[in-house]
Amino acid sequence: MSHIVIDHIETSLKAVLKETDFTQLAVLVDENTHAHCYPLVQAFLPEHLLIQITSGEEHKTLRTCEHIWEQFTTNNFDRKALLINLGGGVIGDMGGFCAVTYKRGIRFINIPTTLLAAVDANVGGKLGIDFMGFKNHLGFFQEPESVLIDPVFLKTLAPRELRSGFAEVIKHGLIADADYFEQTTAHGLDIENWEAVIAHSVEIKTAVVKADPKEAGLRKILNFGHTIGHAIESFYLNTDKKLLHGEAIAAGMICEAYLSKKLLGFSEEDLLQISRTILEIYPEINIAKEDFSGIVKLMYQDKKNLNNLLNHSLLMNIGKATYDIAVDEKDVIDALFYFIKLKQ
Numbered sequence: 001m002s003h004i005v006i007d008h009i010e011t012s013l014k015a016v017l018k019e020t021d022f023t024q025l026a027v028l029v030d031e032n033t034h035a036h037c038y039p040l041v042q043a044f045l046p047e048h049l050l051i052q053i054t055s056g057e058e059h060k061t062l063r064t065c066e067h068i069w070e071q072f073t074t075n076n077f078d079r080k081a082l083l084i085n086l087g088g089g090v091i092g093d094m095g096g097f098c099a100v101t102y103k104r105g106i107r108f109i110n111i112p113t114t115l116l117a118a119v120d121a122n123v124g125g126k127l128g129i130d131f132m133g134f135k136n137h138l139g140f141f142q143e144p145e146s147v148l149i150d151p152v153f154l155k156t157l158a159p160r161e162l163r164s165g166f167a168e169v170i171k172h173g174l175i176a177d178a179d180y181f182e183q184t185t186a187h188g189l190d191i192e193n194w195e196a197v198i199a200h201s202v203e204i205k206t207a208v209v210k211a212d213p214k215e216a217g218l219r220k221i222l223n224f225g226h227t228i229g230h231a232i233e234s235f236y237l238n239t240d241k242k243l244l245h246g247e248a249i250a251a252g253m254i255c256e257a258y259l260s261k262k263l264l265g266f267s268e269e270d271l272l273q274i275s276r277t278i279l280e281i282y283p284e285i286n287i288a289k290e291d292f293s294g295i296v297k298l299m300y301q302d303k304k305n306l307n308n309l310l311n312h313s314l315l316m317n318i319g320k321a322t323y324d325i326a327v328d329e330k331d332v333i334d335a336l337f338y339f340i341k342l343k344q
């Protein structure tokens, strides 16, 4: 498992660099983390190569990886080089992917700068990039050496991005801790102590990952909301209706809570509570009826599927999830109809 620290970035970064022996150092940023986050760490870094990529899910591709690998290569990085991923989930997933493939693997450290990366993406070792329009289609399981979390980075994060990350916090409550779901959603996004939220989400996620690092079974519960959510995210990615990861997962969680009721006897009352809570935080997510077939088609590449069956992770109760539930295509369509009817 990674060494995960929540502390002032100056303290944690200096400590990690002191105890890590490396030949070359690179820092991966996008234009936003270059502008807002790099100035908070630059003074504590020894000589390094700064690699900048363009932000956004649409750049989480092989093409961007080629740029990163070219930078390592032209700067003669050897196997004892170290990469620092300074950014959100896109930087962490893709930087990690480039690190483990370069010369069969160099070490990497994550410094999450979005809520989503701090509570979820940068923790647990799922690395990857999108391919042929499918989410995280190429990837590895490999934990970072360290994850250095400091809520200070959230100060410059756009409110829409903070809200996107909050969807994974909601997910953690729904799959593992009913009280956490109640407490975190009680006042919308008006949260005073982000550090406590991050710490508890990381605790929930790391416990699951420790029990099942490579998603043989239990880890699939972390994918609640993602079978339908990823398909929605991919469907709208290159359109003017683009959704952020957490927004698509928020819609996916409503649909999959509906499936939990229909297929597992999850309570109607809890379904309504989840639907109302999520719609209050994400009122503007719209899915069009004419897009349903395209969305369902994308679900056939979900990594949890076996024998071409759409395998879902669903809820038994608020706070308890289960996995490997095969779902019929027509039930998925019903779930999407449930979502759009809620909004009428």
Ligand SMILES: NC(=O)c1ccc[n+]([C@@H]2O[C@H](COP(=O)([O-])OP(=O)(O)OC[C@H]3O[C@@H](n4cnc5c(N)ncnc54)[C@H](O)[C@@H]3O)[C@@H](O)[C@H]2O)c1
Binding pocket: 030, 031, 032, 033, 036, 037, 055, 056, 057, 060, 087, 088, 089, 090, 091, 093, 113, 114, 115, 116, 117, 120, 121, 122, 123, 124, 125, 126, 127, 135, 136, 153, 154, 155, 156, 157, 158, 161, 164, 165, 168, 245, 246
């Ligand atoms: N590996 C995993 O387990 C896992 C888990 C959840 C999500 N993910 C992946 O994570 C990605 C989403 O991550 P994300 O929401 O962090 O997106 P992101 O990396 O695209 O970051 C969101 C935006 O915020 C900007 N930004 C980042 N930090 C900032 C800061 N401190 N101040 C100002 N702007 C800042 C970025 O430039 C970007 O424009 C998706 O690709 C998703 O599939 C992976």
Ligand SMILES: O=C(O)C(=O)C[C@@H](O)[C@H](O)[C@H](O)COP(=O)(O)O
Binding pocket: 120, 124, 126, 135, 136, 168, 215, 219, 222, 223, 226, 230, 303
């Ligand atoms: O860590 C996990 O496991 C997750 O499923 C966390 C998800 O929030 C995350 O979006 C993950 O990248 C999805 O993985 P995938 O295997 O469905 O691509």
Ligand SMILES: [Zn+2]
Binding pocket: 120, 168, 226, 245, 249
């Ligand atoms: Zn996710």
